[in-house]
Amino acid sequence: MVSPGILLVDKPAGLTSHDVVARTRRAFGTRKVGHAGTLDPMATGLLVIGIEGATRLLTYIVGADKTYEATIRLGQTTGTDDADGEILTRASADAWTAVTEERIADGIRALTGTISQVPSSVSAIKVDGRRAYDRVRAGEEVVLAARSVTVSRFDVVARREGEGVVDLDVVVDCSSGTYIRSLARDLGEDLGVGGHLTALRRSRVGDFDVADAVSIEDLEGATTLTPAQAAARVLQALDVTAEDARDLRHGKRLSGQATRLDGALAAAIDPDGLLVGVVERRGPDLKSAMNMPEAAR
Secondary structure, three states, rough: OOOOEEEEEOOOOOOOHHHHHHHHHHHOOOOOOOEEOOOOOOEEEEEEEEHHHHHHHHHHHHOEEEEEEEEEOEEEEEOOOOOOOOOOOOOOOOOHHHOOHHHHHHHHHHEEEEEEEEEOOOOOEEEEOOEHHHHHHHOOOOOOEEEEEEEEEEEEEEEOOOOEEEEEEEEEEEEEOOOHHHHOOOOOHHHHHOOOEEEEEEEOOOOOEEEOOHHHOOOOOOOOOHHHHHHHHOOEEEOOOOHHHHHOOOOOOOOOOHHHOOOOOOEEEEEOOOOOEEEEOOOEEEEEEOOOOOHOO
């Protein structure tokens, strides 16, 4: 029987997130596999994979903040806002005269904090039930609605000049749902020279780090985090007695225990170190928001 768990995978370029899920299914011999947040084929880095009953935890991981390392190329725009698209425009020499270090810094500051961002039209966002990128590939014009996202860090760590372009290596800490391609596009537009993404790597999802991930070649026999270990990384860990664990598993409330929660949710862990599920406040009590399957704890 396949043990439930959370697997950290370092996705290589050229594979889709679905490809990684398919390979994980084969490696672990189970169909019940999912992931917490898509990476584009061009992108590399951390995919958080849920196996068997631990897939229930992905709901609580997908919204975690993230860290990306990226390269923004100023001076060109593409149809996909990244290197996979055809180059549409190239900045003229005159356009570059106003692009100073100070202007670049100002443009980055304008894209830091809580901002309104329009996702790329080739994103995985669904429009009337279909992915935006599928509609674009079918020849439809897609304009997505702006959304509020938070960019808490947007640092330039290196700069390189080429023929008609400037490449900026950046590190971005951001809320879930932030599109780094859109940051590249918007920075280039603000500077008047255009911009797109040429490299993207996700190095962190919440408290999960790519340094702890396995390569795609090492999926066979890879070590996973137990549901309790993984849940304690994204939620407050709440130790419960065997009696409380039994009550939660039977749908009963824990009377008068709501004050034990620091936030809205917590991971209830029984005396054997097994994850009972996720609990939430309900008035003065605690109740289950999600119970783990008996075999998945």
